[in-house]
Amino acid sequence: MSLFWSIYVGVLVTSNLGLAIFLYIYGTRVKIPIEGDGTTGHSWDNGHLRESVRRLPRWWAMMSLTSIVVAIGYLILFPGFGNYKGLLGWTSEQQVSEARVANAQKLDQMFARYRQYPVNQLAGDSTARQYGNRLFQDNCAACHGTRAEGGHGFPALTVNGDDGDFVVSTALAGRTGVMPPWGAVLGEQGVTDVANYVLSLSGAPHDAARAQAGEPRFKETCAACHGAEGKGTKALGAPDLTDHSWIYGGDLASVEQSIRDGRTGHMPAWKDRLGEDQLRLIAAWLRYNALTEREASIAAPVADARR
Template sequence: MNTTSQFTSNFWNIYIAVIVLLSFIGLIWLLLSQNKVKSPPKGEDVKTMGHSWDGIEEYNNPLPRWWFWLYIATWIFGAAYLFLYPGLGDYKGYLNWSSANQYEKEVQKADEQYGKLYAKFADMPIEQVAKDPQAQRIGKNLFDTYCIQCHGSDAKGSKGFPNLTDHDWLWGGEPEKIQETIQKGRIGIMAAWGPALGEERVKDVANYVMSLSKGKDQYDEARAERGKLLFNGPPANCFTCHGDKGQGIQGLGPNLTDDVWLWGGTQKAIIETITNGRHNQMPAWDNFLDKDKLHIMTAYVWGLSNKDGKSPTKPTEAVSASMPAGTTPASESAVSAPQAASDSAELVVDNADVTYDTQAGTPIGTFYFATGKSEVANNAAIILTDLIRAGKDGKKLVVSGYTDSTGNAAANEKLSKARAQAVEDFLKAQGIDAKNIELRKPENTTAAQGNNASGRRVEVKVEG
């Protein structure tokens, strides 16, 4: 019994131990109480119990000796087992056995037996490991152990579980990205837009999404035109995750212009996705796979979509932005590849943009900034019409600035204030009275660790 269940009382430990011991006493009493009948003297008939069914009578025979001693042996075995192993409440047994200890010993034994085999491939490039027949057999065994439950024995996945044999990778199909996915896991979230859009506007957006990859006979053109406006503007702003042409943004939103659909590409399935949102999670396997096994597993998965052993041409990022040559950011370190999306599906590319979220109860306008910059996005006035209207109607707009954790901490704090002031100036320029705008310094101006674009932001909350 797990001791964590006994925070306040040892009752259940004693309860289980007493029940088990009484059961053993009861079993031996039952045996002995039924063993009183002896065989009749030679020549005498066995008496009956007085029961008869269709001429068949029940005789009062003694217990068979073989059955009696088998019962005794079973009882003794049970008692010995409870002495040696856990079973009486919190008693750990004479051998102090546990499933965790046994597992660790088996893993240690397997590592000693196969560790050298795995290490053989540790220093080989992924592309070379992917071609090695022995490594592929090992990788297939690992895949069958940990992965087929979701991705299938053929690795082609199913509804809600991605196909690993094509080149459609939301988080990146390069070896290092695949290894990161296996090791750390992934969480993919699409917000539910049904409450914000309503049934008819959801259908409009769905028809526009279908127009990106399907023939004209499969969608309504009028709805698609209306859906395009919603896709590229408030309140949906789908382009922030899927790109301005629906081409997708790595680590944030899938490509909508091809015919690869994780949750189904029919109009019904797309409407369901937009209405209810989606939440998918790939578990992290770093606690199960050591670095050598992870290397082989990565090579196997990479090889599923690169049968010729060559990587496809790396596509251009769907949305990208870089700083002008020779420009040094005020702080925050230089930007590298786009970061993984946060749970709230915020924009993660390194450029200025804005979003407006009304689903959390308190409407929030979020201004994203390029690394080291405080320039407001050019499309802010178009996207944030509802926020601007709220400010003009007398609602208080609370402005708070943030940075990521890279660069100089003191300079970052000044940068977070500069960003908040830039947003304040923007709001004033839209005709909002200064008395309706409040700059409020957050308790911690570092909103994200590392080079993470979700931290380079200013939040504007509508209050009152």
């Protein structure tokens, strides 16, 4: 608070308190003039009612005095008088940060129990999964979907989500997946050939002749990141092109666009926001979720083909 506002507040507080004290002393001492009949002389209702005089009740005076004393005591102990900090040095920020520390200690005890297990094992603990699910919904679902099914530009975490340590390390550090544009290198024909080859990898409808023409170009240009078989490289964020999961769409036009113009996906880092303990719980839920989804897709291959 600047000096001006400090003085402003000081003057307001002093004059309010001064007024309260003045009224208290005046109210308990003042003598109201009394007529011969013991009333003030005021009368209502054509003289039937006369206004009498009573001193302030004692309880009222005591209450008034108490509130003045409490107010002065408060202003000495706590901040309230401009920039004066109060004898106790109390601040709301400090109270909040103490509460935060206490809360972190409580959480720490809870996390300590989970720290002794590897993430993949935690996936078998339903309480850990419940915490993880809630944290996922609050922090990750906006991009990755409520069931981690992904969306345009956001990978489904049902694909690599079963690997707990991979999820934790990726989420801690964040990741920027860069797929360079290949249009200039491959030419428009080349892009279409390679796109057809990419579609053939997952058995999606494609032009077999063009796919065949695209294969050698894929091996020389794309295999460094996506692997010779197109299985991807997890650490680079280069997705598996043989599964049915697409980040940017699996129709010919979308795949061509991915290849021609390149793609850049940015995943924020969660190290400072959530920390490892909470990410491990999220990873536990993600693994369980990925395994259940996978089981479901084996049981119902139609649903799998839909992707």
